[in-house]
Amino acid sequence: MKINFTKMHGCGNDFIMIDNRKNVLQHVVLKSFVQMVCRRKFHIGANGLMLLEDSNKADFSMRYFNSDGSEGEMCGNGARCMAKFAYINGIVDKEMAFETVDGVYQATILNNGHVQIYFPTVFIRNIKLAQTLDMNGNEEHFHYATVGVPHTVIFKQKIVEEKEEAFIQWARKIRYSNYFPKGTNVNIVEVKNKSELIIRTYERGVEEETLACGSGATASAIISALVQSTTSPVSVQTKGGVLTIGFQMDNEKVSSITLSGEAEVVFTGSFMDK
């Protein structure tokens, strides 16, 4: 069976997009299919796969799978790519609403071609600040919030120098710690100034460092506002580009949360699924 796809990325966080409204994937076992097509060098290669499907609640429905085949509740950069994919295929106008496992989200295609999504309100009582994790006698101080998916945020003085392999090994200890029954994405954050962060993210389900993570950048911006007095809008430098996060904050909640940045088509193609 011939399967058409579009390869996209948002700041180097890359995805395979498939229009599944006609059930083109009905004959595959989704988990192993996702693992196969996301494997670099052997197939298309990506951090994840996104399916566009019909919805009776919104303009369309988006499903997100990590490269290990696990289904994620939400993916910020993936959602931005999905919004652009739906727009360029004439499925929606520049303003749209789409269903995710985490509820209905909205997106806007901005005039410069960037894509903005809107996150639901985060209640401050649900954010865990200044937690301590004991990693074999080594204490790690972290903050934790669910922004679509679970995110741990750890502040560091300088994060660029840290070698990728060392970062991954360290992040895995947190990701697999008993403290997080559902696992967690792990973000390290350097506060450059009141409106700029530098961030690196280890992603659950990809089980690697990715070049950018939209929900991770958003969680980091919110937590930085709470504990490092940064202010909206925040520009977040990832390894793959800049993401911009806007929000409003009062004593109780963080609302009007936006995430914007580039979402680009790399190529389109098709392959025969055996």
Ligand SMILES: N[C@H](CCC[C@H](N)C(=O)O)C(=O)O
């Ligand atoms: N890269 C994504 C997050 C994926 C979340 C996934 N790694 C999970 O925890 O299931 C983003 O841009 O928000």
